[in-house]
Amino acid sequence: MYIVKRLLTMLLTIWVIASLTFLIMKFIPGDPFASDADVLPEEVLQNMRAKYNLDEPIAMQYVLYMKDLVTFDLGYSIQSETRSVNSIIADGAPASALLGLQAMVVALIFGLLLGIVAALNQNKALDYVSMFIAIIGISVPSFILAPLLIKYFAVEWGMLPVASWGTWQHSILPTLALAATPLAVIARFMRSSMLEVTNQNYIKTADAKGLSKSKLVIRHGIRNAILPVISFIGPLFVSLITGTFVIEKIFAIPGIGRYFVDSIFNRDYPVIMGTTIFFSTLLVLTLFIIDISYRYIDPRIKLTSGGE
Amino acid sequence: MLEHLLEVNNLEVRFKTYGGEVQAVRDVSFHVDKGEILAIVGESGSGKSVTVQSIMGLIPTPPGKIKNGEVLLEGQDLLKLSKREMQKVKGSKISMVFQDPMTSLNPTMKVGKQITESITAHQDIKGQEAKERAIDMIRLVGISNPAERYNQYPHEFSGGMRQRIMIAIALACHPQVLLADEPTTALDVTIQAQVLDLMKNLRDELDTSIILITHDLGVVAETAERVAVMYGGMIVETAPVNELFNNPKHPYTWGLLESIPDIHAADKKRLVPIDGAPPDLFSPPKGCPFAPRCKYAMDVCVEAMPPAFSIEQGHEAKCWLNDSRTPALQELAAGREQL
Numbered sequence: 001m002y003i004v005k006r007l008l009t010m011l012l013t014i015w016v017i018a019s020l021t022f023l024i025m026k027f028i029p030g031d032p033f034a035s036d037a038d039v040l041p042e043e044v045l046q047n048m049r050a051k052y053n054l055d056e057p058i059a060m061q062y063v064l065y066m067k068d069l070v071t072f073d074l075g076y077s078i079q080s081e082t083r084s085v086n087s088i089i090a091d092g093a094p095a096s097a098l099l100g101l102q103a104m105v106v107a108l109i110f111g112l113l114l115g116i117v118a119a120l121n122q123n124k125a126l127d128y129v130s131m132f133i134a135i136i137g138i139s140v141p142s143f144i145l146a147p148l149l150i151k152y153f154a155v156e157w158g159m160l161p162v163a164s165w166g167t168w169q170h171s172i173l174p175t176l177a178l179a180a181t182p183l184a185v186i187a188r189f190m191r192s193s194m195l196e197v198t199n200q201n202y203i204k205t206a207d208a209k210g211l212s213k214s215k216l217v218i219r220h221g222i223r224n225a226i227l228p229v230i231s232f233i234g235p236l237f238v239s240l241i242t243g244t245f246v247i248e249k250i251f252a253i254p255g256i257g258r259y260f261v262d263s264i265f266n267r268d269y270p271v272i273m274g275t276t277i278f279f280s281t282l283l284v285l286t287l288f289i290i291d292i293s294y295r296y297i298d299p300r301i302k303l304t305s306g307g308e
Numbered sequence: 309m310l311e312h313l314l315e316v317n318n319l320e321v322r323f324k325t326y327g328g329e330v331q332a333v334r335d336v337s338f339h340v341d342k343g344e345i346l347a348i349v350g351e352s353g354s355g356k357s358v359t360v361q362s363i364m365g366l367i368p369t370p371p372g373k374i375k376n377g378e379v380l381l382e383g384q385d386l387l388k389l390s391k392r393e394m395q396k397v398k399g400s401k402i403s404m405v406f407q408d409p410m411t412s413l414n415p416t417m418k419v420g421k422q423i424t425e426s427i428t429a430h431q432d433i434k435g436q437e438a439k440e441r442a443i444d445m446i447r448l449v450g451i452s453n454p455a456e457r458y459n460q461y462p463h464e465f466s467g468g469m470r471q472r473i474m475i476a477i478a479l480a481c482h483p484q485v486l487l488a489d490e491p492t493t494a495l496d497v498t499i500q501a502q503v504l505d506l507m508k509n510l511r512d513e514l515d516t517s518i519i520l521i522t523h524d525l526g527v528v529a530e531t532a533e534r535v536a537v538m539y540g541g542m543i544v545e546t547a548p549v550n551e552l553f554n555n556p557k558h559p560y561t562w563g564l565l566e567s568i569p570d571i572h573a574a575d576k577k578r579l580v581p582i583d584g585a586p587p588d589l590f591s592p593p594k595g596c597p598f599a600p601r602c603k604y605a606m607d608v609c610v611e612a613m614p615p616a617f618s619i620e621q622g623h624e625a626k627c628w629l630n631d632s633r634t635p636a637l638q639e640l641a642a643g644r645e646q647l
Contacts, residue, residue, distance in 0.1 A: 208399060210400060215425075300463045
């Protein structure tokens, strides 16, 4: 029952997002053919607009778009006429998703590790080293980190390919560049969460049982400290796997990151809608999965459809 | 001399803070015999909790530091043990029940598991056998359906039930000494009585010695056999429970007793508070810590720390009034009023 209700809410959410995006998008001045307006005769422009239903009133355009959306048809890109938005996403998403997934795994493993090590050595050398790394990760933007990685690992030492996409070696540098910030954020978050848990009474209880340090830290410490971290892993995960404009551009990765940005510059309405709906669907889905998994991670949470 | 089960001698604990060093526990000595219930009474900040936590090695160091003293369990000094050796003592020979049952259990672990964990850490029992032992413990502390309760999480228990689980955890390995740090303070009065009865019954059944920390003299009268009264980081009076209530020999104990409401009092009687504030433990006075608040304080009280005067067998009070050279109380009180 809970799951059915939840799925319906998700559909509703996606519909609201799609509608709002549609509306806002139409309010942006200009249209897909604005740059061609000087070159092309008026009749041609008229025909082009008609082809994409842009001559209809906005309400009608909305209805037509929604009709296609229900059948999972996201329409054709205006910029590259031969390509459907579905195929743009299908072509770009795998590379972006793989890169994002790798970055997520790296960020999680090392972020959690760094945070835990820092917390266990509070105010000692290891703590300072960990947090120094974390602060660098947060404050150095990816468009600086990426070229630096390329300069040393690819150009100077020749260990890894400079750019483009293909073998797994190609994915190492972009993964590192993409993982740095989330890694740092996770590390800092985990550290403070872990410190908070360490001061809890139940840790004292566990200590008074005479448990070994490792059992104390893993079973009682990390198990509880990780809960708040999980809640922000969802949105982070989605933003990583749906591609990032900067990293994909720098490493020339054929992902979908650039479509998010390019489509807005070009007023490529179907692509704007398509990428936004794709992103929000993934986000809503991931949040749903996290909510479900919380039930298994935190026994205090019960899945009920509203109320006690 | 007979050896006591647990003996604390000249314990001194300090905490480093930004404001200076707090002398939380100053020269505290006491002992517990097998199967005995000792109550440590005192107001907040008198050093009760720090004292028992030092016994368990639960004082965070730093900022805490055990400056001096020894904690002898069957003659072995626990303060000299390494961390690893102490791990073996904690939970098996000495265990502890904490004040707040709502936060003292791990919220993400089944309560049964929290009990078995204590068993498997110290005894060569595994799997099903450990589980059965844990279920027995849940039954022993008076919770029905122990097998079902085993698989529940702390949030599915009420406060009193959680404290029973805490007791089950503490007693799972049949320790020789149970330290109970205000185990009933966070509970309703009716539940308090149940938990205290439970502890007493378990003591009779398992022959465990109990050190009960409390600030509730009602709890003391009902449960304890001997009492140590703490004030300003020191034990000011020790006596068997009846002796303490009938023949107290320290003005602070008098104050405590006067501050208990009496349901049988014939007419309306105001409770008598103890005037003043407890001593500043950053720089404790060189004399008796209670002197500034004491109606009967003499010059010597401010100047010199009173020794422990032996009143009777097992009754000691650190107060100069018990010196044979001290004038009668009425004279002292009268002399004060004239000033």
